[in-house]
Amino acid sequence: MSIKIIRGYPEYMRESIEVVEKTREKRLKESFPFMNLKEREEILKNFHPDYKKETKRPVKIGPNKDDLMPNEVADLLEAHPLMKPEDVDLSKVDFDVDILIIGGGGAGMTAALWANYTGAEAEDILIVQKLRLGDSNSIMSQGGVQAADKPNDSPTLHYLDVMGGGHFTNDANLARRLVLDGPMIIKWHEELGVMYDREPDGTMITIHGGGTCRKRMHSARDYTGLEIVRNLKDEILNRDIPILEFTSAVELLTDEYGQVAGAVLYNMETQEYHIARAKSTVLTTGGFGRLHIQEFPTTNHYGATADGVVLAYRVGAKLRDMDAVQYHPTGVAYPEQIVGLLVTEKVRGLGAQPVNRNGEQFVNPREPRDVESAALIRECYERGNYIETPTGMKGVWLDSPLIDMLHGEGTIAKELPAMLRQYKRFDIDMTKDPVLVFPTLHFQNGGLVINENAETTVAGLFAAGEVTGGTHGKNRLMGNSILDYSVFGRIAGITAAKHARKAKTGKLTLEHVTRYEKMLEEAGIKTSRKSPILLPEYRGEKVLSHALDIL
Amino acid sequence: MVENKPESKEKVRIYVMGREYKVPAGLTITKAMEYAGYRFIRGSGCRGGFCGACATVYRLSNDYKLRMALACQKTVEDGMYIAQIPFTPAEKPLYNLNEIGPSANVFLEYYPEIAKCVCCNTCTKACPQDLEVMDYVQAALRGDFEEAARLSFDCIACGLCAMRCPTEIVPYNIALLARRIYGRYVMPRARHVEDRIKEIESGKFEEEIQKLMQASSASLKEIYAKREIEPE
Numbered sequence: 001m002s003i004k005i006i007r008g009y010p011e012y013m014r015e016s017i018e019v020v021e022k023t024r025e026k027r028l029k030e031s032f033p034f035m036n037l038k039e040r041e042e043i044l045k046n047f048h049p050d051y052k053k054e055t056k057r058p059v060k061i062g063p064n065k066d067d068l069m070p071n072e073v074a075d076l077l078e079a080h081p082l083m084k085p086e087d088v089d090l091s092k093v094d095f096d097v098d099i100l101i102i103g104g105g106g107a108g109m110t111a112a113l114w115a116n117y118t119g120a121e122a123e124d125i126l127i128v129q130k131l132r133l134g135d136s137n138s139i140m141s142q143g144g145v146q147a148a149d150k151p152n153d154s155p156t157l158h159y160l161d162v163m164g165g166g167h168f169t170n171d172a173n174l175a176r177r178l179v180l181d182g183p184m185i186i187k188w189h190e191e192l193g194v195m196y197d198r199e200p201d202g203t204m205i206t207i208h209g210g211g212t213c214r215k216r217m218h219s220a221r222d223y224t225g226l227e228i229v230r231n232l233k234d235e236i237l238n239r240d241i242p243i244l245e246f247t248s249a250v251e252l253l254t255d256e257y258g259q260v261a262g263a264v265l266y267n268m269e270t271q272e273y274h275i276a277r278a279k280s281t282v283l284t285t286g287g288f289g290r291l292h293i294q295e296f297p298t299t300n301h302y303g304a305t306a307d308g309v310v311l312a313y314r315v316g317a318k319l320r321d322m323d324a325v326q327y328h329p330t331g332v333a334y335p336e337q338i339v340g341l342l343v344t345e346k347v348r349g350l351g352a353q354p355v356n357r358n359g360e361q362f363v364n365p366r367e368p369r370d371v372e373s374a375a376l377i378r379e380c381y382e383r384g385n386y387i388e389t390p391t392g393m394k395g396v397w398l399d400s401p402l403i404d405m406l407h408g409e410g411t412i413a414k415e416l417p418a419m420l421r422q423y424k425r426f427d428i429d430m431t432k433d434p435v436l437v438f439p440t441l442h443f444q445n446g447g448l449v450i451n452e453n454a455e456t457t458v459a460g461l462f463a464a465g466e467v468t469g470g471t472h473g474k475n476r477l478m479g480n481s482i483l484d485y486s487v488f489g490r491i492a493g494i495t496a497a498k499h500a501r502k503a504k505t506g507k508l509t510l511e512h513v514t515r516y517e518k519m520l521e522e523a524g525i526k527t528s529r530k531s532p533i534l535l536p537e538y539r540g541e542k543v544l545s546h547a548l549d550i551l
Numbered sequence: 552m553v554e555n556k557p558e559s560k561e562k563v564r565i566y567v568m569g570r571e572y573k574v575p576a577g578l579t580i581t582k583a584m585e586y587a588g589y590r591f592i593r594g595s596g597c598r599g600g601f602c603g604a605c606a607t608v609y610r611l612s613n614d615y616k617l618r619m620a621l622a623c624q625k626t627v628e629d630g631m632y633i634a635q636i637p638f639t640p641a642e643k644p645l646y647n648l649n650e651i652g653p654s655a656n657v658f659l660e661y662y663p664e665i666a667k668c669v670c671c672n673t674c675t676k677a678c679p680q681d682l683e684v685m686d687y688v689q690a691a692l693r694g695d696f697e698e699a700a701r702l703s704f705d706c707i708a709c710g711l712c713a714m715r716c717p718t719e720i721v722p723y724n725i726a727l728l729a730r731r732i733y734g735r736y737v738m739p740r741a742r743h744v745e746d747r748i749k750e751i752e753s754g755k756f757e758e759e760i761q762k763l764m765q766a767s768s769a770s771l772k773e774i775y776a777k778r779e780i781e782p783e
Contacts (some may be wrong), residue, residue: 037776135596135604149747152781156759163763164775172764180756183747190740193648193731202739213780223705226601230708231734234727238645246592268592271667301597306643337579337626341599351783417705421680422600425624535590544575 003390008335008428013436016357016387020397020434023359028405032353040167040371047374047382049439050325050474055294060523061516063318063457072291073322076310079529080517082250083273085510088264090253093277093508095244097126098500099493100262100278102249103308104129105136106225106482107465108284109232110489112241115497122240124500126276128247128265129258130303134233135232137286137301137443137466138485141225142344142418143209145216145486146479147182150206153214155179165211165368166445169321173452174471174488178480181487186218189486192231195220197415207349209478210329210519211368217479222344222418228482247274248534251513252281252311252461253507259460260315262508268534279503280462280496282454283308284489287435287444290536293325296441297340307532308467312448314516318457321446324474329372331440333395335426340440343398345369345417345478350415351406355397355434356385362396371477373439380438387436397434404431405486408462443481445472454492460503462496464488559727563629580607580622593637598623603709606636606679619677619711639710641721645726653736655694662725665692667718674712674722680705684712684722691729696737699729 004011035043045051057070059077069077099115101108104127112125120298127133148158163170186204190196196218197205206215220227236243249263253275262278282441285308289300298304330343348354348365354372356362356379363375379396380386386394400419404411412420414430423430446469454462466484472480520527560575565583572587581595596604605622622635644661651657658665665688674684678744683702690698702727712722750756763771 020754032782037772131593131596132602132604135598135602140597140599140601147744149741149744151743151746154759155751155756156763157778159760159763160775160778163771168768168771168775176760176764180751183744184752186741187743187748189742191735193734195704195730195734195738198738198741200739202741203743204741208781208783213778215781221704223601226707227704227730230727231731234731235648237643238647240645264661299599301602302591302595336577337582338599338624418601420746421705422624425600426626535592537590538582538585539588539590540586543578543582 006452007433008426009433010390013387016475017433019357019359020355020399023398024402027353027355027361028402030361032361034364035367035371043374043378044370047378048370049294049327050323056323060525061519062313063316064322067322069322070293070325072293073288073306076306076531076533077313077529077530078520078525079491079531080520081314081421081513082530083264084514088273088275090275090508090510092275094274095126095276097276097278098124099126099280099282099496100276101125101127101282101284102263103284103286104133105284105286105465105485106138106229106232107485107489108282109134109236110486111282111284111464111493111496113232113235113239114490116239116241118494118497120497120500123154123242125144126242126244127236128244128249128276130248130268131244132245133236134229135301136229137289137304138343138482139225139229140299141300141482142222143349144219144224144479145345145482146209146212146216146477147186147483148179148214148216149186149204150214150216153216155182157213158182158216161212161477162472166475168473170468170473174450176398177452178471178483178487181484185483185486189228194228194231197221207346208366209345209349210366210372210479217349219346222346222416224240224343225280225482241422244322248307249311250532251510252315253277253508253510254315254512255508257506260458261460261505277505277508279460279500279505281460282492282496283312283448283461283463284465284469284492285467289441293441296327297331297333298441299328299340299342300441303535305536306444308463309447309536310457310532312458312461312463315458315461315512317461318449319447320449320469320470321474324445325441326369326443326445326476327373327439328442329369329376329439330398330437333393333438334389334436335428336389336391337426339393341422342406342440343435343437344416345401347398347400347416347419350403350411352398352400352402354437355399357387358385363399368475368477376402389436393438395436395438398437399434400430401432401434443476445469445474445476450488453495455489455495455502460493460499463494554732555636559573565627566632568634569632571698574627580620580625583627594622594635600624600709603707604637606709606711607633607751608636619679621679621709624679626745636714639713641710641713641724643724648655648731648735651732653732657728657732658691658725660718661728664718664720665725668692668720669718671717673715673717677711677715679709679711680707682706688720688722691725696729696733696739699726700733703730
């Protein structure tokens with residue numbers, strides 16, 4: 001069977017595109033009303049994947065015993081350690097440093113730089129990174145970074161948006177820190193050479209994101225994350241901060257005083273273990289997209305396997321909001337090759353509307369992410385107004401040609417080159433045709449409990465970025481993740497450097513691993529599972545796209 | 552669950568470093584190699600066309616041409632010969648951005664080989680992002696930071712241009728230096744960012760934020776619901 005493809009789309013999908021074209025002029029002038037708080041609650045309860053009870057279970061052991069978590073996360077926490085304490089010799093220290101940073105994405109690199117700025121010598125820092133330096137969700141972030149630096153805006157308004165977006169479940173102290181440090185981070189980026197989009201007089205070009213009351217989204221075309229990360233990376237190299245690439249941390253180390261004191265490292269290529277002793281250990285390992293929670297496809301990079309959460313839980317660090325999974329409303333639903341990849345929220349920020357098969361709007365394009373996702377799922381699965389792809393995936397249109405109609409021809413090419421390129425590779429021209437989308441697994445809203453100083457609940461262990469929870473409560477808004485890793489990465493680096501100056505590390509142990517094994521046994525958990533998993537398993541048919549069956 | 556039936560799908564033959572595999576048609580090179588049983592450690596990063604980890608050289612059957620692509624963005628074709636280039640041993644000189652400025656000499660100082668460019672355009676042909684690589688190298692050589700930054704902005708540093716250059720230029724690192732200098736020294740600065748930082752440092756917003764932090768849940772929700780939304 002072969003399907004006739006016309007300008008990137010199967011013939012039958014073209015029929016629906018024609019309907020969308022017919023309503024476009026009219027829709028251009030229409031704005032779909034925002035939901036009130038009650039309507040938000042209602043749609044989330046009925047249609048957001050997080051609210052499906054059977055996909056979660058209470059964790060049986062550890063500091064968050066009895067908390068509900070997605071099965072995929074609970075599976076990792078209720079699993080045996082990857083290595084046995086007797087596999088390594090703790091008396092032989094391979095790397096003896098002041099600050100060990102586990103994870104070399106945006107948060108880790110920011111932490112390393114600020115530790116160095118505030119007095120830690122480069123050679124006393126060590127970044128370990130599972131893939132290459134900078135390989136992370138940070139580099140894939142497209143749409144932008146929020147910061148309340150315009151005259152009509154204020155950190156107070158930003159705070160309100162952060163709290164409302166998180167349904168008022170956020171840690172208020174962290175949210176406060178996030179918004180107050182925003183403008184300072186933008187300035188630091190400017191000094192690093194980050195090419196934010198600006199007017200000729202230097203004024204930042206800012207737009208709305210879902211759930212924002214002011215236009216405060218700063219971007220660098222739709223390569224914002226790439227632009228920031230490559231500057232950070234170059235700065236790490238210029239400052240000669242030591243990096244171990246293709247090295248995972250497979251277990252944290254503690255000492256006789258119960259503090260975290262480094263990690264057992266694993267060379268992914270030679271499969272050797274190494275011991276790293278550190279006075280301060282910073283976890284910046286990112287999130288869990290590659291666990292494919294509820295079988296969703298994901299926008300996340302190859303290494304997003306929740307390693308940090310697993311490691312920290314074994315030493316007794318407290319987690320929060322691990323039940324809150326962010327599904328980005330607009331993942332690619334077609335073509336099959338790139339299912340699940342991100343269609344940046346900037347596309348909606350610039351005016352593209354989600355539209356059903358009949359060419360009708362059904363939700364405002366700028367609701368908070370979870371609400372927007374729930375509306376897309378409702379449209380497809382309850383109301384049946386979906387377009388089905390040749391492989392059986394359901395989706396709705398995101399009417400991208402509206403952007404050039406609203407802002408002038410060439411806007412997409414200038415503002416969204418990555419998106420344009422992504423579709424062109426598969427013969428789809430998003431300036432002329434809409435693109436087919438469906439929610440995709442995007443972000444770990446919860447994570448390690450931290451305070452304003454980026455300290456976890458365990459001494460000697462600091463954390464920043466997606467591995468942490470609280471800042472965004474149950475739902476993060478667009479543009480607050482770059483800000484999050486920048487603000488708390490910076491703080492983690494400063495705090496870790498300060499801590500290292502006075503900390504004393506005792507005798508290294510892996511007793512917590514033995515204790516954890518005992519907890520597993522006492523809880524009657526019988527399993528052959530091991531964690532952290534380090535990389536997802538895609539060999540053979542597992543690689544065929546994670547198909548969806550939502551309701 | 553939607554059924555994926557790979558066996559009902561058409562298969563294509565690919566050759567991974569010369570070894571033959573049959574994989575379902577329509578997969579990207581990355582996914583096809585995984586289907587064939589490879590587990591990436593190197594050669595896979597963001598899997599979305601942003602990180603440049605999966606630079607790949609391939610050749611089609613009955614064609615002498617070597618073609619370049621990102622494995623995560625390229626669909627396999629029948630008879631494709633594939634080799635990944637997951638690392639480029641290119642030079643990256645160290646510099647202190649605070650001590651260098653927008654002078655054309657900066658490229659000759661850190662990347663003197665730039666002067667050897669013979670304008671063969673091989674770099675441009677190698678670019679999986681379809682950038683005008685040779686043009687930005689030439690712009691850098693002329694000291695045109697704006698042009699070099701603009702033309703190279705979408706570069707993902709996959710390294711293929713450097714591997715193809717007959718005069719051993721490292722275009723993507725030159726581009727990075729051009730953009731950093733342009734962003735730092737040439738682009739106009741945002742005054743309003745400075746102004747807001749001063750306001751924050753003076754404690755201007757402390758009280759109003761504290762008030763929100765102490766507000767009851769009901770009144771915070773009310774303030775939120777009533778906040779004015781800036782029009783499009």
